[in-house]
Amino acid sequence: MQNISFYIDGRLCTADKGLNLIEAAKRNGIFIPTLCHFKHLNPLGSCRVCSVNLNGNGIAGCTVFVEEGMNIEVNTPELLDNRKAILEMMFVEGNHFCPSCEKSGDCQMQNLGYETGIRYTRFPHLFVDRLVDARPERIVVNQNRCIKCKRCIEEIVTNDGYKVFNFTNKGKKTTVSIDYEQEAKLTAAQAEYAMQICPTGSILVKGKTFSKPFGNRIFDQGAEGKTVPFNKVNMNITKGRKMRIATTSLAGCFGCHMSLLDIDLGILDIIEVVEFHKSPLTDIKKFTERCDIGLVEGGCCNTDNIEVLREFRKNCDVLVSVGECAIWGGVPAIRNTIPLEECLREAYLDSLTSEGNATVIPNHEDIPKILNKVYSNHEVVKIDYHIPGCPPNANHIWSVVKNILFEEEYSINYPEFKYD
Amino acid sequence: MQRTDLLNRLWEFQNKFGFISDIAVAEIAQELKVSKIEIEGVISFYHFFHRQPTGKYIIYLNNSIVSEFKGFQEVKAAFEFETGCTFGKYGQSQLFSLFETSCIGLSDQECTALINFYPVTHLSTDKVRTIVNQLKIGISPNIIANNVASLVQHIPPQNKSVFFKNYSIGNSLKNLKNKSPQFILDELKKVELAGKGGAFFPTAQKWEISKNATNAEKVVICNADEGEPGTFKDKTIIENLPGLIIEGMILAAYVTGATTGFIYLRAEYKYLQSKLENAIIDFYQHNLLGVNCCEIKHFNFDLQLQIGAGAYVCGAETALIESLEGYRGEPRLRVQYPTENGYLGSSTIVNNVETFAKASRIIEFGSDYILSIGTEKSKGTKIICISGDVAKPGIYEIEWGTTLRELLRLSQATAPYFIQSSGPSGDCLNESDFDRKICKEDLLCGGSLMIFNRTRSILQILENYIKFFLDESCGSCTSCRVGNQILLAKIEKLKKGICTTQDLNEIIEWGTIMKKTSRCGLGQFSSNTFIQSISKFENYFNVIVTSCTDNCNVEFDMENAVFDYDQLIKKT
């Protein structure tokens, strides 16, 4: 092997000629994120997360084999953003409800979400109804989470050399399908291997999945972050009065509000510098004064949510979506893949507890109308900031609030950044 | 059975039984010693293969944008009414199955459809009724079929034309044994022949790389998969001058030393299959193909025809090779070029139909003749197919350097407004481009112009394009597979009238990300027209979006959001 030199972001690197760029970069201490790339597999080039520039042209990093004098860009602002965008595309294409996902905390895709700092997805979620396939012998495949990286297609073969997974269809209908006959031949170890190599929670092993959590939540370790003193603030910015906060819970579970209170005695510090206006915490129902910041939990699932949210936008200088439901619909948005009619019929007319013809779908001029789907808040009004998490950690929320109100610098601790 | 026979084998089942059954899948999988899901993967990639029984007559109605503007919806409704079937559904009738399909290369004769792959054109509701009635009483589709040869509307004067001149078999191959491969390459280089499949890659350079390649096998492939909506220039060459294509391929084989050649013909052009096959037979009979062909010792070149099965992306050369090898037509990674590692590991050159045809004309007439025509950088002529809002749609052979205005005049365009050059993956043009010259120095055109007048909705055009791309993406890259879907979501938002200039900026940003991060040309160019149209047709967009600067208000369509609920309450 011939030793060659090349450049990554202007830095001189060396490696064996013909080494895969992802590996070569790693050996020079540079991390290029990937999802489909996998050790000994030939490059798949499907996920596009490792997009880099080679001599000025965009290319998937995993398909580059280093040569003398190559000039590679990895971490330009544009590439960093493109990479983030591709991950966001994966989040909007599938249906990723991390709080209910077995792989959460162990998931490479989720981890890259943290890594790239996705606070919200710039793209609209597609909410396509996808199959959770329990027909195979040993595994369950949850198509909601499959990112079509092809790892399983290339890597999982039976002892006699037959493929278990393959792409079917094309275009937006492209699916990773299972050969049931071949899958039945997998050994327990092979099935578990399939689950391991899947970078998401798409492939799960039956039985194993739900009886005990698997893995050590490898991406989820470290300190939770220190409590920051909340009353030490830059008083120059305080407008000569306490800052005014409003909060509300739309289509949420009040979990984010619980989290708001979860700073224990810290709340005493907080009320030294802020006061709560309209909020479930004060039970003030109407805005009588303009507020400096509004914290919104939950997305919009009915007409009342829309009205309240619009009120908040009108009366708050800064509006923040707190938690996954506010950011993209979250748990209530599980219904978004199912037509409204089906949902309401199932809930009110055809459910086990509803007696034939005795029940109706609630409707009255005094009760809000249910929207055709759950909307994220930024689809309804302009939202200034997003705090991810389900719920976000209390320190995290208040640090952000403090940072916005008192114009302070704050960097989020890795373990505080959560989608679940 | 070899894997490379897979497509033909699947066609056998499809043609014989109208669908490919579970038993067939199992049988093929067993023969190839692969899992069934691999075969399923291939079948479901191509939209002319069916896994459920179809009627005796399968009707594929073209849903391209030109068709939409020429009455697609009415024609579609008429087919459903007359046959009692629904588009896209199986098992509704023994007699009929109806499907939509993307452009079938008859844009000059819309609306059009294929009935068991026989073309019918200029469809109207009346014509549909007649056709369906004929089919019902047992008149066979080949009798109903229309003559679909495109009208050649314009040819340059005799001393300036290249393609549409007299043809007699073997003219470009005369005396080949006294011409060195290098001579052929030099001739092509002199006129700077560039590929006519869209990428304009220098043809001589491609052939030379393959000539110098050390691969044991070399292969020449003619890309006759012409799938770019609105394009039918290759079809016209196959119809009128199939021999030119074959001669071009023989020249290529002579240069590179290839022994095998394929013409990959899209299934939509199946009715041209016999034309090509007869031409091939003719060449064998003239000893211009086969062993020691063209009177050259040890020059052995065999040519066969492969019919595609309905997948636009198979026009991308590496996808085409995958398809020929019997796999899903997913473009390969850009790790090696086909000239290094192509069909079954051979050094393969893939060229477009027009490229081969032009190569043979260059050798036949000599580079001096070609050099006397065209502009400084584009030599000779170009075949342009024109469709849309023009009185004279069809084929135009033009000298490079002709202005767009001249072409609009020749084709008698009526109030031209939005012009699509080189298909949806190409460029959109407006009035300010009319005086541009079609040539490398100015306006490069892949060969198709779709002309839309002022009454046409740009959003409808863009929606049609994006829907085409999101169906035809091979599905491998995230950015292309998802990107086209989110662009469609933007179109839907634009249609609701709740977009701001912020949305337009996002379309440009998102489209640019797709361009930068997709593997092949499909994903790289599918957002092109959308992005371009925003600046080219600023006035149009200004009317349909609210302009705003930094702090845009978000509009929410409450009426639409409660529509479902209101309907349901009314119903229950």
Ligand SMILES: Cc1cc2nc3c(=O)[nH]c(=O)nc-3n(C[C@H](O)[C@H](O)[C@H](O)COP(=O)(O)O)c2cc1C
């Ligand atoms: C999505 C896609 C579709 C394509 N379709 C065609 C086609 O239908 N016909 C064609 O000749 N080239 C097509 N091409 C271009 C081919 O990849 C290739 O560049 C061309 O066949 C080379 O021939 P040329 O050098 O003679 O142009 C397509 C490319 C892409 C990315």
Ligand code: SF4
């Ligand atoms: S943990 Fe991973 S696979 Fe599971 S929902 Fe979250 S991102 Fe998707």
Ligand code: SF4
């Ligand atoms: S199932 Fe998992 S490994 Fe297979 S393609 Fe989907 S995400 Fe990748």
Ligand code: SF4
């Ligand atoms: S850009 Fe689109 S068509 Fe091309 S390889 Fe990627 S997914 Fe397939």
